[in-house]
Amino acid sequence: MTTPHHKSLVGIHLILLPLLAGCSALGFAPYPVAHVMTDDTQAVLAQTPSNLDVPRELSKEVQVAHYLQPGDELLIETTDGDSTVRLPADQRILADGSVDLGAYGRVVVASKTLEQAEALIQRAIFDLSGESTAVNVRLIAPIHRYYVIGEVNSPGAYSLTGHETVLDAIMEAGGLTARASACDLLLARPTEPSACRVTLPVCYRSITQLGDSTTNYHLKPGDRIFVSRQSLCEELTGPLLGSRTCDRCCKRQVACCDPRVAPIDLPNFITSMFETIVPVDPPDADSNGSNATDSNAPDTYTPELTPQNPAPPPQRPADGPRPTPGRLDGELDFGMQLR
Structure with a gap:
């Protein structure tokens, strides 16, 4: 015969059992x-x-600029189809910050921008082969x-x-x-x-x-x-207060x-600052080693940051035509209309 006292003890044991066993069904555990x-x-x-x-x-x-780091995947290629320079196309920056240029050795590009990396690679090619060729470095997959x-x-x-x-x-x-x-x-x-x-x-x-x-x-x-x-x-108050x-x-x-x-169809990318990209030309084929520190060398390359306060994008009238997007920067195509 089960007494009410025994029933209460069984109930208490059933409540305490999962807690004593370390079960977290009620959001509590001894660990x-x-x-x-x-x-x-x-x-x-x-x-x-x-x-x-x-x-x-x-x-x-x-982002204002991307600085290369180990693990970034790059595509390195020459822009001149008639050039005799052949480079390994797909490159992943190694742990030491370098990329392998095949016959032209290794170049450390970590902590550099894409433009600085292009200048370094062009200089490495010129120093070993004497050939002046333009190189394009594209960021395929950042880390x-x-x-x-x-x-x-x-x-x-x-x-x-x-x-x-x-x-x-x-x-x-x-x-x-x-x-x-x-x-x-x-x-x-x-x-x-x-x-x-x-x-x-x-x-x-x-x-x-x-x-x-x-x-x-x-x-x-x-x-x-x-x-x-x-x-x-x-967990205990969820059924009563969970919707608050x-x-x-x-x-x-x-x-x-x-x-x-609701502005669901307008470009929503803005820039607080933009970087003025300095054009990078390959070294002059008629020059000698004395011009290795010209104005385009990576040691003197300093990005110019210009503050911008762009106006908010215009609201499209409810029944009017959609705004015609302007020319977009193909390198940073974020759907933003550049002015």
Whole structure:
């Protein structure tokens, strides 16, 4: 015969059994778990100002210049079809920062821009063969990465092509798991060891359910997206409070009376600065070794950065024609109309 006292003891044992066994079904485990936002992170995130002027989904930015680094994949070729110079076309920059030019040796191009790399290769060819030929260096696959960590289905490092946002990154990582926290998501940017920290809150449900681009940041190389797992409180109160807006997110969303005001078909890449590319000519075939330090040599190459404050793209009338795009830079074709 089972007494009420025995029934209560059995009930308590059934509740405590998964906890004592280390099961995390209720968000609790006797051992630490990796996907929990630390107190330091919470404190730094609480200090982050709201409405930061950072690139977002509808106001993306292009990088000023790419500096080559080990792992970048290049295409090196001569522009003169009649030239006798033959170069290995596909090149991956080695760990020592060099590329293999075959009969013309190795050239260290790490930490150089594409224009500086072209000048170095042209000089190496001229020094060994005496032939002046123009070389084109194209960046095929940069080594840039971003990282998605925590409660996602496929955490890992992913290649950054330049257009990705937080939503793109989470979808690339397979989406959130069933144990992902609804509010403890952030984007962390790498900073120097003794510098301040850049942590940006991510309002995932506002991004996906309302199309709010406030926290759908435009990713940069090295960005880390962290998705924390649900806490015990979140799991227990989820059925009752799970639909509430997070404290870090906007709680005053307003519906647009006319959905056509959304700028869904306009170029959204802007540049705060642009680099004036100095033309690189091959060495003069009639010159001697004394001109090895001419004005086009990489040691004296200094990119000129000119600040720009471009006006926002014009809004297309609801019933009017689409704007005609201008001539685009073929090397940095981001869909931006250059003026």
